[in-house]
Amino acid sequence: MKAHLYAFFALLIVSISSCGPAFEADVTLANAYIAQFDGDSLYYLHGHIAVQDGKILAILPIVEGKNTLPAAKDTVDLQGAYLYPGFIDAHAHFLGQGLAMNSVNLWGAKSWSECVDRVRAFIAEHPDASVIRGRGWDQNDWPGMEYPTLEALEGLTDKPIVLSRIDGHAVVANSVAMELSGITAESRIEGGEILHFPNGAPTGVLIDNAESLLKIAQPSETERIDALLTAQARCYSLGLTSVHDAGLPTEDIDLIHRLQDEGQLTIPLYVMVSESPEALKLWKSRGPLKSDRLDVHSFKFYSDGALGSRGALLRQPYNDRHDHFGLQIRSYDYKQEAAQEVAAMGWQMNTHAIGDSANHFMLELYQAFAPNNSRWRIEHAQIVSAMDRMRFGGSQALLPSVQPTHATSDMDWAVERLGAHRMPDAYAYLELRQAAGGILPLGTDFPVEEVNPLYTLYAATSRKALDGHPSEGFQIENALTRSQALKGMTHDAAYAAFQEEELGEVKSGLWANFTIFTEDLLTCPEDNLPLLNVLQTWVQGACVYTAKP
Structure with missing residues (x-):
């Protein structure tokens, strides 16, 4: 890890006085190894990037013996860091992520009882919450791999509790939420499933379209x-x-x-x-x-549900549920x-x-x-x-x-x-x-x-x-x-x-969106990849994140 980069970070932003030479760019990112695609290959160009009006104005290679650094209002010396096209997540739930971060965190829970303990702690810490929401449980990570039931949620609060499975394709709700929504043993919906106890009463688990039966106040x-x-x-x-x-x-x-x-x-x-x-x-x-x-x-x-909740629609029955093909949403x-x-x-x-x-x-x-x-x-x-x-x-x-x-x-x-x-x-x-x-x-x-x-x-x-x-x-x-x-x-x-x-891509005329690391993502040891930290994130010519030293 090039730790000296962090010690230097401010990131050497040098302001050029207005009485100095005329500038061509708003900012220059200097001395970077700039990732370039060539078909399925990636190589690095050692050089500078001039940015104006949020877009890449020019990419100038470093040439020994020549000053190729373009004039700009500000210059950011990247000290040989690796600059990649700004990372894009091609499938996510952006608003859902923020809502999940502000609710009961059930990720990584190793049992339903651990989930319940986290709910109990959240209720104590958020006494003014009108609805208790959570996300992240996965019965496949628990002993026995059985779905949770509402019984353990009873008595925790008189408010609705709605806890989403990790994939969002199933929830478990407490009896308050079920009663407010009018969900009973007779409730049915096409493209969804309501799980029941042997006596026919709902367990609180609603899968895929059955989630829409909940009539709970939205955020x-x-x-x-x-x-x-x-x-x-x-x-x-x-x-x-x-x-x-x-x-x-x-x-x-x-x-x-x-x-x-x-x-x-x-x-x-x-x-x-x-x-x-x-x-x-x-x-x-x-x-x-x-x-x-x-x-x-x-x-x-949506054409079907998720595999983890057996909602994915298969051409042959599930291997672990022989009467079930999944759900057509x-x-x-x-x-x-x-x-x-x-x-x-x-x-x-x-x-x-x-x-x-x-x-x-x-x-x-x-x-x-x-x-x-x-x-x-x-x-x-x-x-x-x-x-x-x-x-x-x-x-x-x-x-x-x-x-x-x-x-x-x-x-x-x-x-x-x-x-x-x-x-x-x-x-x-x-x-x-x-x-x-x-x-x-x-x-x-x-x-x-x-x-x-x-x-x-x-x-x-x-x-x-x-x-x-x-x-x-x-x-x-x-x-x-x-x-x-x-x-x-x-x-x-x-x-x-x-x-x-x-x-x-990092090309002239495109938005100046960059994801910058101190390490080469092509040669970094495999097991180190998930451990790396971002040095800087740039969006439309502005630095929106800088790692702390």
Whole structure:
């Protein structure tokens, strides 16, 4: 670790007096190893970057014996640090991350009783909370892998408690929340499941569309603003310069737009509109929303649920539940009609599809209705047959959008859900990339997974969990190279949003979005990758994060 860099950091910002020579740039980032893509390879140019009006004005190589440092108002000496295109998370839940950070943290809990203890502590620390929300439990990490039940939540408070599973595709609610929502033993909903005790009473667990039965007060505008700013600070500290939010209602999109106009929220966001017949009609009338920091021209659909809660829609029954195929969130007829409408609008259709049945249907539908170069996306593309993988790419430029840490989070139990015979079709990232013509946008799905993009890089290339298991890597034949993964976190993510002429590379004319490290991400020892810290994060020509010495 080049520790002397941190000791020097201020970062040697040198202001040039107004009576000095005329300047060409607002700021020059000097003496950096600048990452450049050449196909699937990455190399470094030792040089300087001149930035003006938030964009890259010029990249000038250092030439021995010559002063190639461009004049500027300010110069930042990076002292030989490694500068990468600003990292982009191609699939996340930005607002959801902030809300999760301000609720009961259930990540990593090793039992339901540990979750309950955390809820109890949160209630004591937040006596004024009107609704107790939490997120992060995962029954697959507990002895017996059994779903939780509401019994242990009784008596903790007279307020509603709603605790989301790690993937957001299931919740457990206390009896107060269930009664306020009118959920009884007779309640049913298409595309969702309500779990019951042997006597027929609800256990409190609601899966996929059943979550919509809850009628609990949503976070206030003040809470949502706080959540957005909390998420922004977290993203900047980890080197993220842009995020694709995978589904927000119009109300939240309008709030983000307002905060960006006011200068409170500065992170650029590509936001998918959460689909509904009403949303399709509204945005057809409004048209796309495009500013320097906000891009809205896509809809987020759901074809199925999640594998961990057995909501992923499979073509054959679950290996560990032989009477169950998963859940179809929306009818095929509805999605066909919606696809035609989205195509007529010239928007993107981005669909959550995890199970092989859900992927098969959506890819068939995309091939039938997607215009050329539509870049319609399959979000997750988790279990896709070899025949269906070949549907990606082509003249329609159909894209898989994947999250490598899902593979390493699921690997210890996925075979129980799927059976060994289906595993070759699961988490096949390299094969998906090849089918899509060498394009594979990468994200995390935070807050389902950790925000840190270096965890994405590590999981995509090593196919290991953070503790280093398995030593040989999980289905290592589908690992990406580091250059391929870095491209997926930058250029490919930009391409998936039609933004490749704006960001995703370090090139003249593009936004000056940079993620800077003291270490070379190509040669750093594998096990050190998740441990590295960002030196600086730049967004549109402004330094938004600097590591403390």
